[in-house]
């Protein structure tokens with residue numbers, strides 16, 4: 626599979642690229658700083674240089690992909706304007722490019738709280754509004770999307786065990802290692818198309834949690 630990860634040098638993005646390359650996929654990472662290319666190559670990935678905000682269309686990068694993953698973000702130090710141009714605008718451009726080229730599989734790294742941005746204050750509110758709008762745009766696109774909403778991300782080592790649930794409104798933390806592991810598993814799980822799920826640390830092995838996702842629970 627050829628997978629384009631947007632936000633390829635992000636802390637989730639590079640972990641995902643490493644996992645995908647190890648599984649034999651062509652793992653391409655979109656980055657805007659050429660000096661980060663060597664880190665992607667060391668992860669077994671193919672660096673693709675491009676700026677989400679500056680490029681009018683992401684079609685040239687998406688071309689040839691079997692699936693795309695949005696893992697970029699303006700980051701906590703950014704103001705409301707960049708939440709609109711990266712967290713919303715970048716995700717929308719990726720949706721448009723995937724739809725135009727018929728690349729049906731799209732994984733969105735969203736966030737807990739995107740189901741209720743109005744309950745947040747300060748910079749979190751602009752962030753969650755951007756995430757919510759990006760998620761709505763993707764869900765309306767007709768693509769085979771899965772929206773993953775992790776809790777607070779940590780750099781703790783992954784445990785391979787998670788809580789993945791379509792019940793929204795939770796709180797908690799999850800290591801970036803485990804977010805990447807869930808994303809890699811979702812790419813091989815077409816039954817999760819159309820699903821929005823929250824992700825936290827938990828006790829269910831990643832493969833089992835993804836297998837159960839979207840299925841009716843008793």
Ligand SMILES: NC(=O)c1ccc[n+]([C@@H]2O[C@H](COP(=O)([O-])OP(=O)(O)OC[C@H]3O[C@@H](n4cnc5c(N)ncnc54)[C@H](OP(=O)(O)O)[C@@H]3O)[C@@H](O)[C@H]2O)c1
Pocket residue numbers: 631632633634635636637638655656657658675676677678679695696697698699700711734735736737774775776777778779801
């Ligand atoms: N932090 C949390 O607790 C939390 C919780 C839930 C969800 N999330 C979401 O999880 C995702 C992954 O988080 P993370 O911690 O891995 O993020 P991260 O390490 O901050 O990585 C984000 C990446 O996006 C890239 N980016 C920003 N603007 C760009 C542009 N114009 N063109 C190309 N790339 C650009 C950044 O590259 P540059 O270095 O070039 O800017 C960076 O590599 C994000 O969508 C985040 O919003 C985060």
